[in-house]
Amino acid sequence: MFLNLLVNIANAIEGHGLINLNSGQAGDWVWIEIEIADNGFGIAADNLANIFDPFFTTKEIGKGTGLGLHVVKMAIETHCGEIAVSRTEGYGAGFKIVLPIAGASQQKVSQQKVSR
Numbered sequence: 001m002f003l004n005l006l007v008n009i010a011n012a013i014e015g016h017g018l019i020n021l022n023s024g025q026a027g028d029w030v031w032i033e034i035e036i037a038d039n040g041f042g043i044a045a046d047n048l049a050n051i052f053d054p055f056f057t058t059k060e061i062g063k064g065t066g067l068g069l070h071v072v073k074m075a076i077e078t079h080c081g082e083i084a085v086s087r088t089e090g091y092g093a094g095f096k097i098v099l100p101i102a103g104a105s106q107q108k109v110s111q112q113k114v115s116r
Contacts, residue, residue, distance in 0.1 A: 001071065001072050001075040001076065002034075002072075004068040004069065004071050004072045005036060005068070005069070005072045005095060005097075006036070007068060008068050008069060009036055009038045009040070009093075009095075011040075011059075012038050012040025012041055012042075012092070012093065013038045013039065013040045014039060014040055014041070015039055016039065017036070017037060017038040017039060017040075017092075029100065030100065030101045031098055031099060031100050031101060032098075032099050032101055033096065033097070033098050034096070034097040034098075034099075035094065035095070035096050035097075036094065036095045036097075037092060037093070037094035037095070038092045038093060038094075039091065039092040040092050040093065041089075041090060041092075042087050042088055042089040042090050042091055042092050042093055043085070043087040043089065043093045044058075044089055045087075045089060048085070048087060051069050051085065052069050052070055052072075052073040052083075053066075053070060054066065054067060054070040055067065055070075056069075056070075076097055076099065079099055079100070080099075080100055081097060081098055081099035081100065082097070082098050083095060083096070083097050083098075084096045
């Protein structure tokens with residue numbers, strides 16, 4: 001799952017990207033929060049609504065299947081997590097993933113605010 005996301009980011013990076021790993025707790029709810037950002041060309045506003053759709057790609061024919069981000073989102077949601085994206089066209093994109101830690105309360109992540 002993370003490899004798919006990192007490959008997408010690596011394809012967009014012009015220089016160095018940034019990866020932050022944070023964890024936290026709210027009552028009996030324990031989670032891990034992963035933020036991945038790049039300084040690539042960003043995501044065009046008209047593509048933002050479709051980036052997690054299966055087979056959606058902005059790459060040339062034969063250069064990508066358009067499944068990478070879809071697979072990432074499905075895997076995260078399967079584990080009761082969420083992914084959010086932020087973008088500044090021309091200045092990069094950021095992804096924030098929140099996943100509950102196994103054995104912790106199974107409270108749905110969407111009850112917590114996922115924002116960037």
